[in-house]
Amino acid sequence: MSDMNTPSDSRPPKQPRTGLKTTGARKAASKSNRSRAREFALQALYQHLVGGNDAESIDAFTRNLAGFHKADSVHYDALLHGSIANAAAMDALITPLLDRKMAEISPIEHAVMWIGVYEFQHCLDVPWRVVLNECIELAKEFGGTDGHKYVNAVLNGLAPKLRAVEVAADKAAGGGGSAVAPSGPAAD
Template sequence: MSKAAQTAKAAKPAKPKSARRRAREFILQGLYQWRVGGADEAAIEAYAPETEGFDKADRAFFTATLRGVIAQHEALVAQISAHIDRAYEELSPIEAGVLLLGCFELLHHPETPYRVIINEAIELAKAFGGTDGHKYVNGVLDKIAAQARAQEMRAPQSGG
């Protein structure tokens, strides 16, 4: 990228984050605490509201989704494991959390378009994960969406 392009990109104001986007960030942080630190659901739910910016997050979505991901962890891991090239336990905690969240949303939030779910997962992986983790997340969630949202994926896209 040229210096001019970098400067133009840096000068462009960031789009404000939606309440759902913020909730997803807190869910990912909670899943990280759960996997790496051994925190339980109650501890995560107690800690998150104390964190700066949580007041701008969709609290109901945060709570329901965090609880759902943790409760369905084994089933979600089974879904994810069918589409990855290594053991789930070998994934980085960030990639694992993003995949759990994305998989849960694909399966349990049909009101949210699959493209939105995958894009949100990619953005989380870019913001919190390793250099190319977002590409891996994209590939895995595309495969899960092809099964979980096959009809939606075949539907013609409305032009915009």
């Protein structure tokens, strides 16, 4: 019997449980209800940007997707309907910070920036650094290779304008002015 392999000999080494995938994105189990709402809102806004679908049709479709019941539906509603309703105003804020035409921006990064701008303006209960971090995470998970860097640059440029008091207080408290978002899960 000593010639038999023990179960421990045939198993791969245990990996630490960090809540992150090998890509650096958070695993589904470690996501908050609001993070899930942002993901569903991103998918819905993508449908709007790419397909030109109206909010009501997108909303009906998205609510039937697997896992939607785990999302904060109130936050999802606010992000989807608020972003579509305020799209032109949000694009007017984003455009001066772009190094190319809006039409050349990936629809994923565009939708993520809408989510960030909307939350900066309307979700004051979410700290600006959390908004930034959540948007970077969305861009990492769903966007192009370096799309998260672009999203970070644009939203980091808008934060002092849209959350001036909060950013200034953060800077004064030693939090620094530049927001390179932490890589761990956000605190909302």
